[in-house]
Amino acid sequence: MTEYVEGELLFRFSRSVMVCKYDDTKFYRSTMLRVEGTKAVDFLTLRPTASAISSSTGDVMLIEVKDLTGHESRNRQRLLSGRLVAEVAQKVRDTLSGLFAAQRWDIPELRPFTRALFQNQRPPRIQVILFLEERKSASQLFPYKRRLADQIQLLNNKLRPFRAEGKIYNSRTLPSSYGWKVYRDASQSIS
Numbered sequence: 001m002t003e004y005v006e007g008e009l010l011f012r013f014s015r016s017v018m019v020c021k022y023d024d025t026k027f028y029r030s031t032m033l034r035v036e037g038t039k040a041v042d043f044l045t046l047r048p049t050a051s052a053i054s055s056s057t058g059d060v061m062l063i064e065v066k067d068l069t070g071h072e073s074r075n076r077q078r079l080l081s082g083r084l085v086a087e088v089a090q091k092v093r094d095t096l097s098g099l100f101a102a103q104r105w106d107i108p109e110l111r112p113f114t115r116a117l118f119q120n121q122r123p124p125r126i127q128v129i130l131f132l133e134e135r136k137s138a139s140q141l142f143p144y145k146r147r148l149a150d151q152i153q154l155l156n157n158k159l160r161p162f163r164a165e166g167k168i169y170n171s172r173t174l175p176s177s178y179g180w181k182v183y184r185d186a187s188q189s190i191s
Contacts, residue, residue, distance in 0.1 A: 006042055006065045009133060009171075010183040017179040018046040018112055022095060027107045032098045039091040040098065041128075044113050047179055059125045060116050061178070062095055062164075064088050067133045069184075079147065082154050088130050088166075089158035096162060126164040130155065131182065133170050 002013045004021050013019045022028060023040040032038050043063040066084065068075045078084050096117075103114035116124050130151075148168060155166035169175075171182045 004043070007067050008069075008184065009065065009067055010185065011043070011065075012181050012183070013045065014179040016048065019180075020044045020110065020113065022098075022110075025109055027102055027105070027110060028098060031105070032094075032101065038098070039087075039094045041088075041091045041095045044095070044099075044110075045180070046112055046116055058116065059127060060113060061127045061129055062092055063129045063131055064091055065131045065133075069133055069135055072134050079151065082151075085130075085151055085154045085158060088128065088155065092128050092159065092162065092164065123163075126162060128155070128159055128164050128166045130166065130168045131170065131174070132168050133182070133184075 001015060002017075002019050004011045004013075004019075021042065022044045023042055028040055032040070041062045042065045043061075045061040045063065046058050047061065048058040075084070099110060099114050099117055102110040103118050107114075117126075152166060152168055155168070159166050171184065174180075174182060
């Protein structure tokens, strides 16, 4: 099991999931940040599919974490206006660009992800996960299901050029089949 703390959230990834804290990699920090305005998603994961033959095949996930717990009111307009989704789309664009550069530089830490994305005869499925943590009562700020559906549609429209699929989850709705879980109290770490 691999664990990472992002703010007050603890992310636990199963052994079957290859994971990288992309925005903390040496390559991103020392090379990609030279490009002014560059952004990055928080995590990259490579999850083997049932038909995966090697570790470089499978689904690639780009995960962006937004913990709005206690700040829902301040972020309401950012959510409703689509600014948050636009920020995620920019991070996806810049991360994919960074992975292309990492392939050109043959960066060992990112090699499994660059191979999966750029060296497979059959391109992997790319999923973009906006992990949006809010209080349970946040749904009272706006009709939650409608807001969520609108945001997912907007996210998918922005991701269309990358042939990527966007999803929005929180710690209560995250599918167990993804091979990772999120806990509110980062002090639960067993490492």
